[in-house]
Amino acid sequence: xxxxxxxxxxxxxxxxxxxxxxxxxxxxxxxxxxxxxxxxxxxxxxxxxxxxxxxxxxxxxxxxxxxxxxxxxxxxxxxxxxxxxxxxxxxxxxxxxxxxxxxxxxxxxxxxxxxxxxx
Numbered sequence: 001x002x003x004x005x006x007x008x009x010x011x012x013x014x015x016x017x018x019x020x021x022x023x024x025x026x027x028x029x030x031x032x033x034x035x036x037x038x039x040x041x042x043x044x045x046x047x048x049x050x051x052x053x054x055x056x057x058x059x060x061x062x063x064x065x066x067x068x069x070x071x072x073x074x075x076x077x078x079x080x081x082x083x084x085x086x087x088x089x090x091x092x093x094x095x096x097x098x099x100x101x102x103x104x105x106x107x108x109x110x111x112x113x114x115x116x117x118x119x
Contacts, residue, residue: 001025001026001029001030001082002023002024002025002029003023003024003025003029003032003033004021004022004023004024005021005022005023005024005032006024006032006036008032008035008119011039027108027113027115030080030082030083030108030115031115031116031117033080033082034076034077034080034083034104034106034117034119035117035119037052037053037054037076037077037079037080038054038073038076038077038100038102038119039054039119040052040053040054041053041054041056042054042055042056042076052079053076053079054072054073054076055072055075055076058071058072059093059100064093069091069093070089070091073089073091073102073104074086074089077089077104077106081109082108082109082110083106083107083108083109084106084107084108084109084110084112085106085107086104086105086106086107087105087106087107087114088103088104088105089102089103089104089105090102090103090104091103101118101119102118102119103116103117103118104116104117104118104119105117
């Protein structure tokens with residue numbers, strides 16, 4: 001699959017040197033798609049009745065439960081049909097700055113290939 005490249009630092013699409021949109025494909029596109037799912041608040045897009053995205057309420061609670069956050073991350077990653085199963089998800093939550101960093105590893109459907117990423 002091929003898609004627009006989204007710069008992870010700025011969350012903006014970019015142009016290449018020829019005034020065309022920069023594109024991403026293959027495993028890099030899949031990692032980007034899963035990362036964007038983690039960054040999307042579940043239920044934030046009114047046109048998606050399936051509730052695409054990550055359930056942020058799990059980390060926004062006063063006393064958040066790490067197992068609930070982990071389950072919500074698993075659920076979000078599995079929303080992409082190209083993800084067969086999750087090998088590992090670890091996260092670090094900086095409550096003071098409200099920043100969640102996620103490292104993930106999953107099996108790609110059809111190939112069995114292990115893909116890793118960080119958001």
